[in-house]
Amino acid sequence: MKSKTLLLLTIVLTVFCMTKWGWAGPIRQVDAQTLGTWMGQSQKVTVIDAGSLLACLDTKIPGAWCLPCDHEKGAAFFSSLPRENKIVFYAANQPLDADCDLIRQAQDGDRKDLYVLEGGLAAWRKAGNPVVSEKRIPRIALAAVKPKNLSAWKKTVNNPLVVDIRSPKAFAAGHLDGAVNFPLTRLHVEYAEIPLDRTLLMVDEDGTGSFLAASYLVRKGFPNVRRLKGGMAEYRRGAQ
CATH class of the missing domain: 3.40.250.10 (Rhodanese-like domain)
Structure with missing residues (x-):
């Protein structure tokens, strides 16, 4: 009885996550602490900033790829990754859109371990994790x-x-x-x-x-x- 209850709970949580984010295929949330642990343990993780290219180049998670949602060659990119890689998507300055085509391309490629970073870059930084800048845009004092x-x-x-x-x-x-x-x-x-x-x-x-x-x-x-x-x-x- 207990095992059946746990199985039902797992199914309900999976459906909830999929419905909440709006994507048709299996995609889960991962918090910043867990992602930091994965990366610290050298697990096979591919992190992708699917938001703005400007924002990604300005500030991103170390090792993250800058691939906006409208990236046209996502299918080729995902096919080049090892099948065992976890793939984590996030954005810097806005929530990821449920219509993000890049994520759909990953799903169409039958990738299994797909995640969205809960809270995005802000949560990553709040957890005390490091960030890097490839092309920082100096901020200008504007009214x-x-x-x-x-x-x-x-x-x-x-x-x-x-x-x-x-x-x-x-x-x-x-x-x-x-x-x-x-x-x-x-x-x-x-x-x-x-x-x-x-x-x-x-x-x-x-x-x-x-x-x-x-x-x-x-x-x-x-x-x-x-x-x-x-x-x-x-x-x-x-x-x-």
């Missing part, structure tokens, strides 16, 4: 616009443009009036499409990614860049 002052800011600056760097799915679910969508995952290849003569307000979900994006654009020659303090999360709290 942040409080959500409650957004309307007034638009009236006082010259030719404002709200640039939302969240995923297309998050953008479609709700965004600020007049905003344009330049996902952080594509900003390094699409930034030239943003007009140089506009006063930019960078918007993300919680205010962390916009700091990186704004600093990047300033270094690319954009003269007037601001960011929304606290991102859309704080904006929504103020609207309630």
Whole structure:
């Protein structure tokens, strides 16, 4: 009886994890402490930052691959890995999207040990684990616009443009009036499409990614860049 109860509990937990994350195939969560233990014991683990390339190159888990969700050659990459490898996905500045195509490519390749790092890079750092930087983007002190002052800011600056760097799915679910969508995952290849003569307000979900994006654009020659303090999360709290 006890063994049957344990088996049922295992099935329920597996289904819960799959439903929570939204992926059709078997993918589990792993916490930062466990991942650190795996890596410290030299277990065969492939860690992948599937978020923004800019964010990954700026700060990542040591040894992690920078492969965004829209990476087109994921199938070839996964087929080159030993079958016994655990594969752990995470993102630096935003939760992994349930529509992440890279993870679907791993599932289509019949990979078994697939995981998502619970809490992403923030949880990894909070656990006291090390990070590395391949191409650090120096942060630039930029003014942040409080959500409650957004309307007034638009009236006082010259030719404002709200640039939302969240995923297309998050953008479609709700965004600020007049905003344009330049996902952080594509900003390094699409930034030239943003007009140089506009006063930019960078918007993300919680205010962390916009700091990186704004600093990047300033270094690319954009003269007037601001960011929304606290991102859309704080904006929504103020609207309630």
